[in-house]
Amino acid sequence: AQSVTQPDIHITVSEGASLELRCNYSYGATPYLFWYVQSPGQGLQLLLKYFSGDTLVQGIKGFEAEFKRSQSSFNLRKPSVHWSDAAEYFCAVAPPVTGGYNKLIFGAGTRLAVHP
Amino acid sequence: DTAVSQTPKYLVTQMGNDKSIKCEQNLGHDTMYWYKQDSKKFLKIMFSYNNKELIINETVPNRFSPKSPDKAHLNLHINSLELGDSAVYFCASSQDLPSGTLQADTQYFGPGTRLTVL
Numbered sequence: 001a002q003s004v005t006q007p008d009i010h011i012t013v014s015e016g017a018s019l020e021l022r023c024n025y026s027y028g029a030t031p032y033l034f035w036y037v038q039s040p041g042q043g044l045q046l047l048l049k050y051f052s053g054d055t056l057v058q059g060i061k062g063f064e065a066e067f068k069r070s071q072s073s074f075n076l077r078k079p080s081v082h083w084s085d086a087a088e089y090f091c092a093v094a095p096p097v098t099g100g101y102n103k104l105i106f107g108a109g110t111r112l113a114v115h116p
Numbered sequence: 117d118t119a120v121s122q123t124p125k126y127l128v129t130q131m132g133n134d135k136s137i138k139c140e141q142n143l144g145h146d147t148m149y150w151y152k153q154d155s156k157k158f159l160k161i162m163f164s165y166n167n168k169e170l171i172i173n174e175t176v177p178n179r180f181s182p183k184s185p186d187k188a189h190l191n192l193h194i195n196s197l198e199l200g201d202s203a204v205y206f207c208a209s210s211q212d213l214p215s216g217t218l219q220a221d222t223q224y225f226g227p228g229t230r231l232t233v234l
Contacts, residue, residue, distance in 0.1 A: 041228075042228075043120070043206060043226050043228055044159075044206070046222050046223070049222065102223070104161065106160070108156070108158055109159075111157075
């Protein structure tokens with residue numbers, strides 16, 4: 001069965017520090033991979049996605065993620081965290097399709113707190 | 117301009133009542149979704165409609181009935197509400213990808229409806 005694991009439930013970093021949020025997936029083939037962010041009281045916003053090609057993906061707000069097939073991972077990174085990055089981050093996978101829509105399966109989320 | 121909107125934002129009701137949540141998207145998308153986020157922030161898809169046709173139904177109690185009057189709207193009606201229905205419900209939409217396209221679509225989420233059943 002498809003599954004997504006985010007091992008870190010809660011992470012705290014200092015403003016200006018680098019950040020890496022971990023995501024591992026379990027799927028027979030390489031799925032499509034997504035990172036979403038949920039700010040307090042808000043809906044989810046797509047940060048970036050990967051479906052093929054270059055394994056280092058650039059997203060919005062200075063985030064990037066690297067797909068590593070050998071480790072079944074898609075970790076999210078940011079070189080310098082801002083206080084406004086404090087939010088809940090969700091990794092998601094979807095089976096690869098040629099056309100149509102993607103059925104997303106979400107991880108449990110990682111809550112990021114940023115210290116001034 | 118709000119891309120995906122939901123009403124109401126908050127809903128507090130008694131056990132046993134029937135309630136509806138409405139969702140509208142002005143993005144011209146073909147597919148709409150309902151997700152449930154529980155108290156531990158776990159997000160799970162409930163339903164999906166494509167051009168008013170149900171395409172995903174994920175083992176949801178039949179007290180939940182989605183209705184799509186047109187492809188811009190997807191409403192969720194819940195009968196005989198139970199305590200365990202308390203959650204945040206998110207609507208989302210996405211544009212269908214052309215057939216043969218190897219690509220990942222983007223789902224756009226609404227702000228959520230926090231349902232509290234007392």
